[in-house]
Amino acid sequence: MRISVARTCGFCTGVNRAIRLATSEINKPVYILGELIHNERVLKSFAEQGILTINLEEALKLTSGTVIIRAHGISPQVRAKLNETALKIVDATCPNVLKIHEIVKKGVKQGSKIIIIGNGKHPEVIGINGCADGEAIIIEDENLPSFEGANSYICVVQTTFNEKQYNIIINKLKNNIKLLVNYNTICYTTKVRQSEAEMLSLQCDAMFVIGSKISSNTCKLYELCGRNCKNTYLIENIEDLTKVTNKIGIQKLGITTGASTPKELVMEVILVMSSEVESVKIEDCAQEVAAVDTTATEAVNVEVKKATEVKKVKTERKINNMEDVMNASVFGLREGKKVKCTVIKADSTGILVNFGGKKDGFIDSVKAGLENYDASQYKPGDVFEAVVVENKTSSKECIMLDKRVIDEVLDRLCEKKNRC
Ligand code: SF4
Numbered sequence: 269m270r271i272s273v274a275r276t277c278g279f280c281t282g283v284n285r286a287i288r289l290a291t292s293e294i295n296k297p298v299y300i301l302g303e304l305i306h307n308e309r310v311l312k313s314f315a316e317q318g319i320l321t322i323n324l325e326e327a328l329k330l331t332s333g334t335v336i337i338r339a340h341g342i343s344p345q346v347r348a349k350l351n352e353t354a355l356k357i358v359d360a361t362c363p364n365v366l367k368i369h370e371i372v373k374k375g376v377k378q379g380s381k382i383i384i385i386g387n388g389k390h391p392e393v394i395g396i397n398g399c400a401d402g403e404a405i406i407i408e409d410e411n412l413p414s415f416e417g418a419n420s421y422i423c424v425v426q427t428t429f430n431e432k433q434y435n436i437i438i439n440k441l442k443n444n445i446k447l448l449v450n451y452n453t454i455c456y457t458t459k460v461r462q463s464e465a466e467m468l469s470l471q472c473d474a475m476f477v478i479g480s481k482i483s484s485n486t487c488k489l490y491e492l493c494g495r496n497c498k499n500t501y502l503i504e505n506i507e508d509l510t511k512v513t514n515k516i517g518i519q520k521l522g523i524t525t526g527a528s529t530p531k532e533l534v535m536e537v538i539l540v541m542s543s544e545v546e547s548v549k550i551e552d553c554a555q556e557v558a559a560v561d562t563t564a565t566e567a568v569n570v571e572v573k574k575a576t577e578v579k580k581v582k583t584e585r586k587i588n589n590m591e592d593v594m595n596a597s598v599f600g601l602r603e604g605k606k607v608k609c610t611v612i613k614a615d616s617t618g619i620l621v622n623f624g625g626k627k628d629g630f631i632d633s634v635k636a637g638l639e640n641y642d643a644s645q646y647k648p649g650d651v652f653e654a655v656v657v658e659n660k661t662s663s664k665e666c667i668m669l670d671k672r673v674i675d676e677v678l679d680r681l682c683e684k685k686n687r688c
Contacts, residue, residue, distance in 0.1 A: 270520045271541065272472060274464040277534050279305070280457040280527035282339040282362030289360045290319050290336045297333040299326075299355075301346075302391060304338050305528035306480030308505075313672075316634040327355065334358055340391040341365040343398020344373075364455040365392055368424050371451055372399040375422035380449070383407060385437055386426025390484050393426055409433070412440055420447035427455040428485035428527070430492060431462060457527065458485060462492060468522030469493035474512070475500040478533055479526025486526030493524070506536055515541065532655065532670070609654050609669065614646035621654070621669070629654070630666035637675050 279287065286304055298319045303311060311321060324346060327335055334356040337347075341361035350357055372382050382404040386393040397404045405413060410433070415421070423441060425434050431454055438450055469475045475493040479486030481504060494500040501512055521541070525534060609621035609629055618632045631654055633641040654669040
């Protein structure tokens with residue numbers, strides 16, 4: 269079996285930024301307004317670090333702490349309510365979403381009516397609609413409402429909307445509305461993720477879309493892949509792999525993920541697959557898009573111009589065992605790489621280790637294992653394995669590591685062996 273992993277697997281830049289802001293906030297307790305990402309394990313780890321997910325009603329009752337606005341953003345009305353509390357507000361709204369808020373606010377000021385193409389129940393769309401005082405026309409699919417009168421309309425689109433469907437809708441709108449200014453606000457990351465998923469699903473005889481059923485962009489990828497590949501599976505967790513009944517018959521498997529799926533979950537899926545079939549080869553499926561101008565301008569009928577020269581880059585690694593899976597740098601930048609660590613010291617905050625690199629590594633106490641952390645269990649010189657979770661640490665002294673994914677995978681393999 270060959271496994272092709274989309275280069276865009278893992279968190280998008282907006283989600284990464286939100287996680288960084290939440291985890292680096294020192295003004296505790298930290299609350300997130302709505303789920304920061306759709307992944308149970310990561311949310312559990314947040315809770316262990318004192319970062320709790322709450323809703324607006326709960327936030328309004330709080331008297332102290334920090335509230336994080338997640339990447340989807342919020343409406344100006346909700347922001348005004350939060351401003352009235354004593355909470356410190358950390359705004360992790362993705363800049364791509366903020367740009368849409370600005371377009372809509374400006375359009376409303378100029379007297380235009382607003383059209384939003386997207387899922388009306390999604391928090392991002394609710395937040396954007398708030399910028400239009402809740403009066404935007406929301407279009408979810410090709411079925412358009414009737415447009416009467418000589419109004420001028422401004423149209424924006426949810427950042428994770430399917431681009432092909434967007435093009436169909438926008439062409440229909442142009443035929444129905446005389447004065448239409450449309451902004452293609454689908455984010456660059458989404459476009460590349462969708463185009464990689466499309467390419468993989470055309471080439472593979474099975475596709476895994478790893479992510480949550482409640483994640484809009486994961487569902488869009490699932491739909492998109494399902495159109496090209498009938499053996500497309502939405503994998504939320506390792507247990508879902510039992511639904512894949514014809515594993516042995518798969519010659520080429522494609523893997524992509526939603527924007528809020530951690531890379532560690534991809535690694536676990538690959539590992540489980542490689543333990544179930546005799547031979548697995550992983551190839552990075554990378555697309556380099558030369559230049560994509562995603563900046564919406566104010567000209568009438570602006571279409572985002574795509575100067576896209578797609579270059580396919582493939583590298584291949586043969587996978588025979590767990591060692592190979594963990595060492596396969598399918599995620600670029602070496603994040604996700606397994607390293608052998610030697611303990612330097614351990615205290616209540618975590619474990620400082622050396623792993624042969626220029627910098628030392630640090631494993632936060634909540635990432636040290638599946639059981640409750642006990643610093644006394646780690647003595648200088650002890651050796652174990654962990655996974656690099658953040659290596660963009662030029663300003664920090666240590667590379668951040670996580671030991672849980674190794675422990676979890678080893679647990680699973682032991683369980684499986686015991687069952688056999
Ligand atoms: S998918 Fe795009 S718009 Fe949405 S959070 Fe990620 S980078 Fe931002």
